[in-house]
Amino acid sequence: MNQLAIRKGLNPEDNDYRNHLIKGFEGEQKFDKLLDELNDEHLIMQDLSLEINRQTFQIDAIVITGNKIMLFEIKNYQGEYTFHENELKSYPYGNIILNPLSQLNRSCTLLRMLLEKIDINSPIEGQLVFINDFFVLYRNVEQRSLLLPQQIRKYIIQMNKQSVPVRAAQKACADRLLRLHKTEDRYIQVPEYTFEDLNKGVYCPKCSLTLRKKNRRTAYCPHCGFFDLNTRIISNEIKTFSLLFPDYDLKTSVIYDWCGTFFTKDSIQRTLAKEYIEKGSRKGTYYVKE
Ligand SMILES: [Zn+2]
Structure with a gap:
């Protein structure tokens, strides 16, 4: 929400x-x-x-x-x-x-x-x-x-x-x-949305405004002073994305779009490879949780 x-x-x-x-x-x-x-x-x-x-x-x-x-x-x-x-x-x-x-x-x-x-x-x-x-x-x-x-x-x-x-x-x-206990039961009623509907970008977890690049490895929020490593921000964005779109494949290009091209495809791919399991052929690589 x-x-x-x-x-x-x-x-x-x-x-x-x-x-x-x-x-x-x-x-x-x-x-x-x-x-x-x-x-x-x-x-x-x-x-x-x-x-x-x-x-x-x-x-x-x-x-x-x-x-x-x-x-x-x-x-x-x-x-x-x-x-x-x-x-x-x-x-x-x-x-x-x-x-x-x-x-x-x-x-x-x-x-x-x-x-x-x-x-x-x-x-x-x-x-x-x-x-x-x-x-x-x-x-x-x-x-x-x-x-x-x-x-x-x-x-x-x-x-x-x-x-x-x-x-x-x-x-x-x-x-x-x-x-x-029924984990799959979503008793929260979430309004309908599609991938296209949603603004792409990287937002501050504290105040929700757009993050900016600080240097090659970190990003920050000019409004509230929040800052974090890119790798950690990417990791959280992947989690948010899979929460909102559980049926989508996790692909470098999709996360790249999701983050509004804020991070390089290389850094996204590295995070995906580190935290998820690689599947598929070279061109159609996607990642899964387990
Ligand atoms: Zn902020």
Whole structure:
């Protein structure tokens, strides 16, 4: 989405969606860091995409311990909200937010069904985590499955105190879930694009403006001062290209065009040869990951 924003531009709706994804991603990263404080008696899995009875569900984080499985839904909302009769509303305007608690309940139910199917019996506990320090919630009833920014650390300390050591059964459960994880599932809706649609060039990873050559081996950003070795920039451009065009062959000439002729074909070819496996005949050489 970031590359499409730089190379094509996004309409306001897609741009809002991109910002929403970035916020969500930042929230999950922040929570992952907090989970680092858990002791060895916890198995942690992040960002799982699972399926049961043709229903797909995403889980931000799962923590397995000796006596239960904890499922976390992370929200990076910011601002003031009210929670009343199972409805989350922005305050003071009263706009209803797609109820994250029902989302959490759905995930818990589907995970329970999935575990039953693979003969794993363990209590499941769901927690909705509001991770943003600027999130304020007004409510009149205490909700146990709801964790506010100020409560997270205490909750994690509590988890460490109450944890029961993981045994072989829990490790097997984690393995099973990882194997069921659907990596190919793209649940992010990306606007359509073609190779021709996109601007070619090399852009600053920090501020997205066009890079310039510093000398034969490095390039820099005149705007923010970012600089890096050409080889590393080429390597990242190849990764970006294959992310956006997974079905295209990796060829020197294609990457050369992709980078807007910024680098020489020789240096691109060297990077491809170093990091990928060469295939094809001399004229039709292309590169693959493995
Ligand atoms: Zn920059």
